[in-house]
Amino acid sequence: MSLNRREFLQALAIASAGGMSLQSNFANAQTTAQKFYDLPKFGNVHFLHFTDCHAQLLPIYFREPNVNLGIGAQEGKTPHLVGEYFLKANGIKPGTRDAHAFTYLDYVAAAQNYGKVGGFAHMATLIKQIKASRPGALLLDGGDTWQGSGTSLWTNGQDMVDAALLLGVDVMTPHWEMTLGEKRVMEIVNGDFKGKVSFVAQNIKTADFGDSVFNPYVMKVQNGIQVAVIGQAFPYTPIANPRYFTPDWTFGIQEENLQKTINEVKAKGAKVVVLLSHNGMDVDLKMASRVTGLDAIMGGHTHDGVPIPVKVKNSGGVTLVTNAGSNTKFLGVLDFDVKGGKAVDFRYKLFPIFSNMIPADPAMNKLIQKIRAPYEAKLNEKLATTEGLLYRRGNFNGSFDQLILDALMAQKNAEIAFSPGFRWGTSLLPGQAITRENLLDQTAITYPYTTVTNMNGEMIKTILEDVADNLFNPDPYYQQGGDMVRVGGLQYTIDPAETAGKRITDMRLNGKAIEPNKTYKVAGWAPVSEEAKNAGGEAIWDVIERHLRDVKVVKAVQLNEPIIKGVKNNPGMVALKS
Numbered sequence: 219m220s221l222n223r224r225e226f227l228q229a230l231a232i233a234s235a236g237g238m239s240l241q242s243n244f245a246n247a248q249t250t251a252q253k254f255y256d257l258p259k260f261g262n263v264h265f266l267h268f269t270d271c272h273a274q275l276l277p278i279y280f281r282e283p284n285v286n287l288g289i290g291a292q293e294g295k296t297p298h299l300v301g302e303y304f305l306k307a308n309g310i311k312p313g314t315r316d317a318h319a320f321t322y323l324d325y326v327a328a329a330q331n332y333g334k335v336g337g338f339a340h341m342a343t344l345i346k347q348i349k350a351s352r353p354g355a356l357l358l359d360g361g362d363t364w365q366g367s368g369t370s371l372w373t374n375g376q377d378m379v380d381a382a383l384l385l386g387v388d389v390m391t392p393h394w395e396m397t398l399g400e401k402r403v404m405e406i407v408n409g410d411f412k413g414k415v416s417f418v419a420q421n422i423k424t425a426d427f428g429d430s431v432f433n434p435y436v437m438k439v440q441n442g443i444q445v446a447v448i449g450q451a452f453p454y455t456p457i458a459n460p461r462y463f464t465p466d467w468t469f470g471i472q473e474e475n476l477q478k479t480i481n482e483v484k485a486k487g488a489k490v491v492v493l494l495s496h497n498g499m500d501v502d503l504k505m506a507s508r509v510t511g512l513d514a515i516m517g518g519h520t521h522d523g524v525p526i527p528v529k530v531k532n533s534g535g536v537t538l539v540t541n542a543g544s545n546t547k548f549l550g551v552l553d554f555d556v557k558g559g560k561a562v563d564f565r566y567k568l569f570p571i572f573s574n575m576i577p578a579d580p581a582m583n584k585l586i587q588k589i590r591a592p593y594e595a596k597l598n599e600k601l602a603t604t605e606g607l608l609y610r611r612g613n614f615n616g617s618f619d620q621l622i623l624d625a626l627m628a629q630k631n632a633e634i635a636f637s638p639g640f641r642w643g644t645s646l647l648p649g650q651a652i653t654r655e656n657l658l659d660q661t662a663i664t665y666p667y668t669t670v671t672n673m674n675g676e677m678i679k680t681i682l683e684d685v686a687d688n689l690f691n692p693d694p695y696y697q698q699g700g701d702m703v704r705v706g707g708l709q710y711t712i713d714p715a716e717t718a719g720k721r722i723t724d725m726r727l728n729g730k731a732i733e734p735n736k737t738y739k740v741a742g743w744a745p746v747s748e749e750a751k752n753a754g755g756e757a758i759w760d761v762i763e764r765h766l767r768d769v770k771v772v773k774a775v776q777l778n779e780p781i782i783k784g785v786k787n788n789p790g791m792v793a794l795k796s
């Protein structure tokens with residue numbers, strides 16, 4: 219399907235008439251959809267960007283966080299703004315579509331009103347339309363594409379590889395892709411992607427000789443203008459995920475090598491240089507202040523939907539930093555006007571993808587149906603129903619994580635449970651069935667083993683301190699971009715602004731202080747060690763499935779969250795009334 223702008227706008231109108239519930243008349247719906255997705259062409263160099271789709275092929279719900287704290291120098295700055303603070307900083311009117319897309323405000327009512335977001339078929343239509351007015355536009359995939367769903371797990375990422383090819387991805391950089399293992403990654407890069415998708419990473423080297431494993435960058439010509447896209451894979455891959463998936467490769471930020479690479483592409487004639495990054499937003503912002511010659515960093519990993527690029531000054535000029543959210547909820551469009559051999563102006567738009575406003579692309583729809591067909595019954599099997607909203611995103615806990623913790627403690631007969639601070643995972647509205655697909659959207663990883671460990675109080679504190687430092691270290695280069703480990707059973711107090719080892723205090727279990735030398739039974743999942751893999755604990759989805767079948771109806775869960783010090787006026791957190 220290739221539509222010109224007029225045809226696209228007409229198609230939108232048909233979609234909106236069919237899908238919108240609040241707009242009472244057709245003309246209104248038509249105008250809304252047309253206005254919302256019309257983006258006049260600007261400039262002569264164009265980049266389209268999505269990131270962290272986490273293998274979500276179909277439209278979903280995804281609630282943005284009410285806790286996304288910035289500490290120290292990052293306090294109150296993008297992306298550490300939530301709710302009303304976010305709206306104000308970005309000039310978004312409360313109660314609008316955009317307010318719903320970018321914040322958690324009035325989430326359930328707004329989600330019921332505006333419907334699901336994202337989906338590859340809807341994104342495909344939007345991409346085709348934007349490309350039609352922007353010849354040569356490049357489609358960038360920021361990574362975390364091959365992981366996050368049942369079908370991606372069962373097909374070893376093949377579903378997402380096929381979908382990315384059909385979508386017309388030009389350039390990609392990885393993170394969770396690596397959890398399929400080196401061999402599988404190479405098979406795709408040198409097979410399916412060969413001559414089609416440039417898989418780039420300047421910061422992945424062989425462990426033996428330090429050679430580049432992938433091309434560090436790709437150069438393309440748009441409207442007669444040379445442009446370069448450099449890849450920046452997630453620097454902490456072998457720490458945040460099991461090392462055994464990539465034993466022969468090294469990662470890291472590699473800032474010096476990045477500067478060398480930028481200089482190299484410029485020497486080769488690149489007039490626009492973009493870093494396709496999976497650093498996480500805070501790391502991108504610091505990097506932009508230290509490296510020169512980048513026109514933009516189009517980033518991902520921390521799942522921040524950032525509608526206005528941050529202009530970061532450095533000794534060479536200004537670098538724009540964007541971040542395009544997650545779960546196919548957003549598509550970023552960056553237009554540059556290049557004159558006299560350099561970018562002199564730009565426009566940026568981060569489109570929320572409202573699935574019922576954009577018609578599904580028929581070819582993509584067909585592919586998705588084909589991919590899902592063998593698994594449809596398995597995916598759709600209903601395990602329980604939820605009475606409350608289930609979501610994950612947020613620095614300290616989410617209701618779906620609480621459900622995982624409750625299930626772990628109940629099924630493993632443990633007094634304490636840990637669940638990783640993953641940022642992927644879709645949301646479910648009150649009254650929805652919890653299907654196996656929904657469960658896998660929260661748990662589909664290649665190291666799903668559950669663990670039951672006897673840990674003393676000191677060890678528990680060390681773990682909490684370590685994770686807190688990965689999240690709140692004042693130097694972004696030490697931040698790994700996950701959220702805080704979720705804990706069940708255990709209460710604690712955290713002071714994010716404290717130094718490493720001093721953030722966690724007053725750990726309690728059932729009101730009694732945790733004793734450093736006493737042993738506690740702790741259940742967890744997603745261990746990164748090889749020993750844990752060899753021990754082969756039961757897969758997390760089996761544990762939770764059993765729990766869901768036991769309870770049948772999940773009541774509104776009570777979030778176990780720490781007491782957080784020093785955040786009273788922090789615009790990165792709004793406490794919810796329980």
Ligand SMILES: [Zn+2]
Pocket residue numbers: 362393394452496518519520
């Ligand atoms: Zn990531």
